[in-house]
Amino acid sequence: MHYSKGLTVSAVFAAVAGAGVLVVGCSSSTPPPAAPERPDLHAAPTHVRWVDFQGVQVPVADQGPRRIDGPVATGYDPSPSGAGLAAIESTVRMSIAEDAQWAQVGQQLLTAGPGRDRWATARVQVSITGPVPAGAAPRVLGYTVIDYTPARADVAIYTRQVDGSLTRNAVREIRHEDSWLLDLPATPHTPSVAAVTGTPADMVHLPVRTQEPTR
Numbered sequence: 001m002h003y004s005k006g007l008t009v010s011a012v013f014a015a016v017a018g019a020g021v022l023v024v025g026c027s028s029s030t031p032p033p034a035a036p037e038r039p040d041l042h043a044a045p046t047h048v049r050w051v052d053f054q055g056v057q058v059p060v061a062d063q064g065p066r067r068i069d070g071p072v073a074t075g076y077d078p079s080p081s082g083a084g085l086a087a088i089e090s091t092v093r094m095s096i097a098e099d100a101q102w103a104q105v106g107q108q109l110l111t112a113g114p115g116r117d118r119w120a121t122a123r124v125q126v127s128i129t130g131p132v133p134a135g136a137a138p139r140v141l142g143y144t145v146i147d148y149t150p151a152r153a154d155v156a157i158y159t160r161q162v163d164g165s166l167t168r169n170a171v172r173e174i175r176h177e178d179s180w181l182l183d184l185p186a187t188p189h190t191p192s193v194a195a196v197t198g199t200p201a202d203m204v205h206l207p208v209r210t211q212e213p214t215r
Contacts, residue, residue, distance in 0.1 A: 012044035013186035039109055041145040044204050045081040055131035058089050062075045063181075065089055072108045073177045080145040083173045084204060086180035088140055091157060091171055094119070094182065098128050111174050115184030136162055136211065144204045151175050151185075158199045168196045 045061035052058075053071070058067075062087050065075030073089045076082035090109040097105045102123050110116040139160045147154040157169040170192050173180040183190075 007158060039080050041080045041148060042202055042204060043079070043081050043205075045085055048207050053093060054098070055133065055136075056092050056096060057140070058092050059140070061083055061085055071097045071105050074108065074161065076178070076180050078150055078175060080148050080153065081204070082154050083180050084143040084145055087153075087155035087171050087173055088143060088157055088184070089116060090173075090180075090182045091169060092140075096128060098130070102128075111176070111181045111183045111184060113183075114186030118186060119184050138162060138167075139197060140206060141166075142205045144200055146170075153180065156167050158196070158203055166198065167193050168198045171191045 010103070045059070045063045048059050048061045050057040051060055051068070058073075060073075061081070062077075063079060063082040065073035066075030067073070068086055071093055073093065076086045093105050094109060103120075106116055106120055106123075110119065141158045141160055143158065144156045146156055153173045154169055154174065155173060157171065159167050161167060161168065172183040172185075174183045
């Protein structure tokens, strides 16, 4: 196998304000602090541009990634849009990293545990020695943030395959330091990638790509 053909590429954060009232003297009180704004799950990343990784275009924006070191992209905002970008970048990179790259990708972009171990066991049985051939790469259309807290985000990635079909790839991201890591299930109950007939109305659309040099 010279490349990976298939791109294997939850409640909205409830911010609770303090409810207590501090009584000052006997006739005045301080109102409770205002509740923090809910993060906008549909906010699009800003200044999106595209870079090539192994023949597939991946998005880079103000919300991340801020560091690209070979096959590894890290440094994302803790926002829903940061989680969405991280989900796309990490899924593509873990799916098509070459034989000399995938171990580094697994160590730095995936959470440690049975899910990562299961992926590594499967990955060692195939060989990817070059980029996806021209004309054979899928195209990422956008994503939805299904579920979000500052510590975890569930994201669905929508991709147009080369045969014109659409797929939905559901992934989970865990916040770690200044980045997001893919959290692969140890025993998936349903396939993460499924065929769909269309994209949802609330999908965050990524703009038409303007390609930058390979990084």
